[in-house]
Amino acid sequence: MNKADLVNKVHDVLDCTKADAERAVEAIIDEITGALKKGDEVSVAGLGIFSAKMRPARTGRNPRTGESIEVPAMRVPKFRAAKALKDAVK
Numbered sequence: 001m002n003k004a005d006l007v008n009k010v011h012d013v014l015d016c017t018k019a020d021a022e023r024a025v026e027a028i029i030d031e032i033t034g035a036l037k038k039g040d041e042v043s044v045a046g047l048g049i050f051s052a053k054m055r056p057a058r059t060g061r062n063p064r065t066g067e068s069i070e071v072p073a074m075r076v077p078k079f080r081a082a083k084a085l086k087d088a089v090k
Contacts, residue, residue: 003025006025007021007022007025008021010024010025032050035050036050036051036052036077037052039052044082045082046082046084046085047081047082047084047085048079048080048081048082048085049079049080049082050077050078050079051077051078051079051080052075052076052077052078053075053076053078054073054074054075055073055074055075055076056073057070057071057072057073058070058071059071
């Protein structure tokens with residue numbers, strides 16, 4: 001399933017225009033992204049928790065040349081699935 005499939009499903013369920021459905025999906029994605037940028041968690045009951053965690057700096061290796069490079073510390077998105085989602089997938 002991709003974004004277009006989500007837009008089509010929202011369109012079918014809400015019986016609205018596809019443009020409205022696409023704006024709704026975009027709004028959800030934008031709000032989750034904005035909250036993670038601010039360092040907040042987004043909890044969706046029955047789905048899970050979106051959060052951002054700090055990944056420490058490390059030494060990596062260029063696979064082409066074998067040269068060591070420093071990879072800086074960075075924030076990365078993280079998702080923890082809710083129990084209801086885990087049970088549904090089993």
